[in-house]
Amino acid sequence: MKTAQQQSDALKSDVLTGPLVSVGEIASARDSGSQATRALFGIDRAGLIAVFAELGEKPYRGRQMTDALYKQRVSSLDEVTTLPQTLKDKLVGAGWHVGRPRIAQAFKSVDGTERYLIDVGGQTVETVWMPEGDGGAEFSEEDAESGARGWKRATICVSSQIGCAVNCQFCLTAKLGLQRNLTAGEIAGQVVAVLDRHAVELNRNRVNLVFMGMGEPFLNYDNFMAAVRILMDEVGIAAQRMTVSTSGIVPGILRFAQEPARPKLAISLNAPNDSVREAVMPVNRKWNIAAVLDAVRTIPFKGREKVTFEYVMLGGVTDRPEHAADVIKLVRRANLPAMVNLIAWNPGPGIAYESPTAESVLAFQKLLLAAGIQTYVRRPRGRDIYAACGQLKRTTENAAPAA
Numbered sequence: 001m002k003t004a005q006q007q008s009d010a011l012k013s014d015v016l017t018g019p020l021v022s023v024g025e026i027a028s029a030r031d032s033g034s035q036a037t038r039a040l041f042g043i044d045r046a047g048l049i050a051v052f053a054e055l056g057e058k059p060y061r062g063r064q065m066t067d068a069l070y071k072q073r074v075s076s077l078d079e080v081t082t083l084p085q086t087l088k089d090k091l092v093g094a095g096w097h098v099g100r101p102r103i104a105q106a107f108k109s110v111d112g113t114e115r116y117l118i119d120v121g122g123q124t125v126e127t128v129w130m131p132e133g134d135g136g137a138e139f140s141e142e143d144a145e146s147g148a149r150g151w152k153r154a155t156i157c158v159s160s161q162i163g164c165a166v167n168c169q170f171c172l173t174a175k176l177g178l179q180r181n182l183t184a185g186e187i188a189g190q191v192v193a194v195l196d197r198h199a200v201e202l203n204r205n206r207v208n209l210v211f212m213g214m215g216e217p218f219l220n221y222d223n224f225m226a227a228v229r230i231l232m233d234e235v236g237i238a239a240q241r242m243t244v245s246t247s248g249i250v251p252g253i254l255r256f257a258q259e260p261a262r263p264k265l266a267i268s269l270n271a272p273n274d275s276v277r278e279a280v281m282p283v284n285r286k287w288n289i290a291a292v293l294d295a296v297r298t299i300p301f302k303g304r305e306k307v308t309f310e311y312v313m314l315g316g317v318t319d320r321p322e323h324a325a326d327v328i329k330l331v332r333r334a335n336l337p338a339m340v341n342l343i344a345w346n347p348g349p350g351i352a353y354e355s356p357t358a359e360s361v362l363a364f365q366k367l368l369l370a371a372g373i374q375t376y377v378r379r380p381r382g383r384d385i386y387a388a389c390g391q392l393k394r395t396t397e398n399a400a401p402a403a
């Protein structure tokens with residue numbers, strides 16, 4: 001495990017230099033120097049056309065490969081029906097393989113949630129499948145409008161890094177430190193592997209993506225956005241069905257604001273003011289709440305889009321009525337189209353916080369609602385399999401402590 005100093009050094013260096021991985025590097029991310037393990041999965045359409053051009057093949061072959069990877073969800077070249085065997089042999093000869101991340105282990109919760117350890121080149125990363133939505137804000141509003149409750153739908157929670165350098169004090173992932181960034185293929189591959197497992201038909205089943213798993217997406221910005229583009233353009237999931245959560249990485253938010261197509265944004269606020277936030281989220285020392293809100297204001301919100309403030313409630317630390325009063329002031333001053341998601345903290349081994357009582361969560365929500373702030377309480381999912389928010393630590397146990 002990294003020391004706090006190493007974590008903060010890693011955070012600083014990621015922020016200052018940006019962990020950039022190009023499409024070419026994506027293809028060879030797991031390549032130990034030879035061409036033996038170059039992954040096609042994770043390369044976009046233009047990149048695949050270029051791969052086939054290098055083999056002397058026409059652009060339509062690249063397009064066929066794109067459809068096979070992202071629409072038909074093949075996991076090996078043998079499954080590709082549109083390419084002749086001679087061409088598949090040529091690809092293998094040049095060192096290419098599909099290279100899609102693979103579900104190594106699955107844990108199933110009593111509430112239907114599934115948590116996966118997904119193999120990304122010898123290491124594992126966590127992905128969570130939540131059927132019928134997670135009961136959070138992303139669903140409530142739309143459900144009410146469309147009468148969609150009861151439709152088959154699911155949310156997939158996706159990781160962007162192995163471990164995390166941000167060191168939020170309530171989070172089990174933080175205990176791992178940052179191990180490495182995931183490539184675009186490893187991020188998009190979690191989604192496709194899970195869609196495949198559940199035989200999801202995207203034209204019939206509604207799937208939402210939340211980039212709220214392990215890691216800070218905006219400290220792996222280029223790979224995260226490359227994955228988003230593959231998921232939008234090739235897999236066929238609309239950007240409005242995706243939400244990315246950041247701990248408040250200001251340079252990332254400023255870049256995100258410039259994207260022509262992007263997911264919705266959630267800010268992991270988790271505290272009523274800067275002094276509490278510094279204690280709970282050391283990243284606040286680098287970018288305080290005002291700096292984060294200034295960055296969010298540069299986003300051109302579309303239509304009825306809102307920013308979500310995620311608020312993890314820690315018993316006695318952030319769940320009191322006076323904290324609610326501060327949050328009300330903060331949201332009003334922010335002057336943004338916003339809503340609040342309250343999340344009762346999920347306990348984890350080695351973390352000294354306490355869960356809030358159900359009464360304090362509801363009282364908090366009531367105060368915000370009375371102040372005219374759209375506020376939801378996120379229903380915890382998969383606590384018994386360590387799948388709930390802040391619990392992702394690659395544990396291979398199937399039972400979490402009782403909440």
Ligand code: SF4
Nearest residue numbers: 164167168171174215
């Ligand atoms: S809450 Fe998110 S940003 Fe904070 S340490 Fe955990 S994974 Fe990283």
